Amino acid sequence: MSFWLDQLVNGLTTGSIYALIALGYTMVYGVLQLINFAHGEVFMLGSFAGFGVIVAAGGADVSGPMVALVILLALVAAGAASAASATAIERLAYRPLRNAPRLAPLISAIGVSVFLSHLVDDGFLNGEGRYYPQVFPADTIEIGALTISYLQVFLMASSVAMMLGLSYFIRSTRTGKSIRAVSENRENASLMGIDVNRAIVATFIIGAIMAGFAGVLYGLFYSTIRGSMGFLPGIKAFTAAVLGGIGSIPGAVVGGYCLGLTETVGRELLNEIPGVNLPNEWRDVIAFGLLVVILIFRPTGIFGERVSKRA
Amino acid sequence: MTKRGRASAWLWTLLALLAIVAVGVAACGDDDDDDDGGDDATKGFSEAGYKLAGFKEVTIDSGAAVKIGISSALSGDVKGLGEPIAIAAELAGDGVTIKGHKIEFVREDDLCSPDGGTAAADRLAKAGVVAVVGPICSGATVASQPQYEKAGLTTISPSATAPGNTNPPRSEGPYVTFFRTTFSDAIQGPTQAKFAKEKLNAKTAYIVFDTDAYGTGLRDAFKKAFEDGGGKIVGKPEGFAKKTTDFKSIIANIKKEKPDVVYFSGFYAEATPFLQQLRAEAELKNTPFLTGDGPKNDELLKGAGAAAEGAYFSLPTPSQKGAAFDAFSKKYEAKTKKPAESGTYVAESFDAATVIVKALEKVATDDGGKLKIDLKKLNEAIRDTVLDGASGKIDFANNGDNLGGAETPVSLWQVKDGKFVEIK
Numbered sequence: 038m039s040f041w042l043d044q045l046v047n048g049l050t051t052g053s054i055y056a057l058i059a060l061g062y063t064m065v066y067g068v069l070q071l072i073n074f075a076h077g078e079v080f081m082l083g084s085f086a087g088f089g090v091i092v093a094a095g096g097a098d099v100s101g102p103m104v105a106l107v108i109l110l111a112l113v114a115a116g117a118a119s120a121a122s123a124t125a126i127e128r129l130a131y132r133p134l135r136n137a138p139r140l141a142p143l144i145s146a147i148g149v150s151v152f153l154s155h156l157v158d159d160g161f162l163n164g165e166g167r168y169y170p171q172v173f174p175a176d177t178i179e180i181g182a183l184t185i186s187y188l189q190v191f192l193m194a195s196s197v198a199m200m201l202g203l204s205y206f207i208r209s210t211r212t213g214k215s216i217r218a219v220s221e222n223r224e225n226a227s228l229m230g231i232d233v234n235r236a237i238v239a240t241f242i243i244g245a246i247m248a249g250f251a252g253v254l255y256g257l258f259y260s261t262i263r264g265s266m267g268f269l270p271g272i273k274a275f276t277a278a279v280l281g282g283i284g285s286i287p288g289a290v291v292g293g294y295c296l297g298l299t300e301t302v303g304r305e306l307l308n309e310i311p312g313v314n315l316p317n318e319w320r321d322v323i324a325f326g327l328l329v330v331i332l333i334f335r336p337t338g339i340f341g342e343r344v345s346k347r348a
Numbered sequence: 349m350t351k352r353g354r355a356s357a358w359l360w361t362l363l364a365l366l367a368i369v370a371v372g373v374a375a376c377g378d379d380d381d382d383d384d385g386g387d388d389a390t391k392g393f394s395e396a397g398y399k400l401a402g403f404k405e406v407t408i409d410s411g412a413a414v415k416i417g418i419s420s421a422l423s424g425d426v427k428g429l430g431e432p433i434a435i436a437a438e439l440a441g442d443g444v445t446i447k448g449h450k451i452e453f454v455r456e457d458d459l460c461s462p463d464g465g466t467a468a469a470d471r472l473a474k475a476g477v478v479a480v481v482g483p484i485c486s487g488a489t490v491a492s493q494p495q496y497e498k499a500g501l502t503t504i505s506p507s508a509t510a511p512g513n514t515n516p517p518r519s520e521g522p523y524v525t526f527f528r529t530t531f532s533d534a535i536q537g538p539t540q541a542k543f544a545k546e547k548l549n550a551k552t553a554y555i556v557f558d559t560d561a562y563g564t565g566l567r568d569a570f571k572k573a574f575e576d577g578g579g580k581i582v583g584k585p586e587g588f589a590k591k592t593t594d595f596k597s598i599i600a601n602i603k604k605e606k607p608d609v610v611y612f613s614g615f616y617a618e619a620t621p622f623l624q625q626l627r628a629e630a631e632l633k634n635t636p637f638l639t640g641d642g643p644k645n646d647e648l649l650k651g652a653g654a655a656a657e658g659a660y661f662s663l664p665t666p667s668q669k670g671a672a673f674d675a676f677s678k679k680y681e682a683k684t685k686k687p688a689e690s691g692t693y694v695a696e697s698f699d700a701a702t703v704i705v706k707a708l709e710k711v712a713t714d715d716g717g718k719l720k721i722d723l724k725k726l727n728e729a730i731r732d733t734v735l736d737g738a739s740g741k742i743d744f745a746n747n748g749d750n751l752g753g754a755e756t757p758v759s760l761w762q763v764k765d766g767k768f769v770e771i772k
Contacts, residue, residue, distance in 0.1 A: 039603075040600060040601075040603065040604040043600040043603060044597065044600050047596040047597055047600060050596070051594065051596075097653045097654065159423075163423045163424070163427065164423040164424035164425070164427070164459075165423070165424060165425060165427055165428075165617075166425060166591075166617055168620055168621070168624075168650070168651035168652070170653065171624055171653055171654065171655065175627065175628050176630075177628075177629070177630045179630075184629075184630060184631070186628055186629075188628070259593040259594055259621055259625070260593065260620065260621040260624045260625070260651070261591075261593040261617070261620065261621045261651075263591070265591075266593075300597075301596070301597050304597070305597075305601075314584055316584075316586065316587050317586050317587065317588060317597060317598055318559075318587065318588070318589060320597070326366065329362060330359070330362075333358060333359050333362070
């Protein structure tokens with residue numbers, strides 16, 4: 038029993054990270070109908086910024102109440118670095134192509150993604166990974182058969198908090214409303230006096246902050262970070278966004294959790310069938326296989342009706 | 349109706365494709381069962397082996413240097429092993445001349461991967477080297493052995509331990525161009541199993557392995573010896589690809605099985621996150637962790653920090669160190685400002701390069717300022733070399749394995765207070 042609870046918690050943890058990254062994909066798609074493939078690298082840059090803060094603060098030697106402060110600072114730095122890089126990417130690689138054929142910004146996005154991951158991997162790190170110092174207390178909480186670490190609780194709680202914050206922001210603030218207006222209809226929004234460029238940049242920044250936070254959480258949880266670390270989570274978060282119905286914010290969250298759970302629990306469930314013995318690498322096969330099947334029956338994703346109507 | 353019909357047609361096509369892929373994957377999935385031999389170190393090659401090798405005669409212009417290749421991981425996740433190994437090999441050429449010709453080392457990055465190994469072999473052959481130190485990883489070794497044989501270039505690996513390296517699955521027998529100054533995992537695996545059983549009192553073990561030639565070779569050697577000794581492998585051995593960071597799902601399986609020891613065959617880049625995630629589990633905090641040479645590296649200590657504390661390592665290096673080691677150690681420390689004990693396989697690498705240099709001194713002939721080197725004679729001179737090296741006695745068997753001198757050429761280590769300490 039506790040085994041399944043463990044895997045459930047693992048699935049939810051991975052899912053929270055996918056969900057946080059997926060929000061950026063889905064919001065940018067909602068506003069620009071652009072698949073921002075460089076979003077995985079924005080996540081990577083945020084993770085490195087947080088890493089820098091934690092190392093500068095003394096790495097694994099940080100203890101006591103200082104840990105909370107250092108992690109907070111790391112999150113802030115990551116959010117800032119991700120937001121700055123996303124703004125730069127939007128300004129340099131996407132805005133000049135705003136009115137070009139749809140394929141041009143897509144290729145530009147892939148180009149930025151490959152450029153950044155290789156720049157960090159080969160240009161700065163010589164292909165090596167870096168390891169997040171383990172600052173988070175390794176204690177666990179036991180609730181019946183379930184053991185869960187403080188880090189996992191922190192990870193899930195903070196991602197849920199960020200998602201709630203985001204949904205409030207989009208629903209109730211002035212900038213949030215302008216983003217929604219631009220995603221409904223760019224020309225009309227502009228005619229109503231909304232600064233379209235500002236709304237678009239705001240969209241990129243908000244998505245990037247979520248990705249930067251996810252980068253720090255990823256580092257704290259999985260420890261290894263590298264230039265190419267954004268690629269697979271990026272693809273998976275994009276998958277989660279499509280699964281949930283791209284353009285839909287609740288869809289991205291639900292899609293993220295679905296994908297995380299399928300990945301971890303899917304293989305274990307199949308392995309329960311006598312004679313089946315799938316190795317760990319089959320996780321992705323199962324998760325993406327399910328994605329294809331879901332899309333065949335629901336091409337617009339789980340929250341499909343809202344495609345590109347609302348951010 | 350038509351829409352539904354089309355959707356289900358697509359679905360069936362997809363399922364059919366998936367089935368084909370699944371069959372294909374299953375067919376090539378079990379490719380690592382034929383590497384368990386290599387126990388008979390003297391099992392030789394025939395004269396036929398020499399015929400396969402493309403030995404040539406190399407002429408080196410007057411004033412030009414004699415080139416020795418180094419195929420090592422100089423970037424990427426195994427750089428922490430590869431860089432010190434390359435430095436150590438180069439020390440063997442310091443101040444040495446072969447009939448007036450200097451020695452020059454040519455470094456090529458093999459990334460510890462099969463692709464990198466073959467690419468490095470190509471570049472070294474083009475660069476005109478006469479012999480090679482490396483490749484340092486078994487994955488790169490297995491992939492490049494046919495090329496080195498074809499080019500007639502003798503390679504001495506300081507660290508490729510997979511049993512299959514000296515016992516390739518082919519009817520022609522071992523590669524005459526391959527030697528190693530380290531020892532086969534056919535020796536390392538049983539030593540680990542014995543240690544787990546006798547010192548850790550382990551009756552059950554859970555295996556996690558890198559899916560490359562090294563990870564699977566060592567896994568098989570350990571598994572066989574552990575089971576032969578009455579131990580039980582619990583759960584299903586879990587494989588992982590390089591650069592894996594998420595081990596949580598595997599660790600949940602370990603938790604379920606409650607093994608007496610967690611056994612890991614792979615490299616430090618994956619051992620680091622694995623250890624951290626393993627030790628984050630309250631129930632697995634004190635379960636002994638046993639691994640081999642791949643993770644025994646300062647990078648692991650730096651990366652894993654407290655999570656590495658108490659971990660056990662084996663290393664196919666004899667523990668007795670004599671005058672030759674001290675002499676090497678002095679040179680190494682002067683160059684790197686680090687003690688030679690901290691570098692894994694550095695003494696083996698120095699010895700590999702020394703064997704090549706000594707063999708060159710024997711076979712190179714002067715031809716009016718030019719230097720002539722018969723690569724076949726060089727290969728034979730290397731085979732005949734007996735050396736009291738920095739890493740211990742070097743004496744090659746016919747298949748390229750090192751016979752060594754010590755009774756058990758494998759030492760065992762544990763991390764104590766953030767340092768590797770040898771277990772006597």
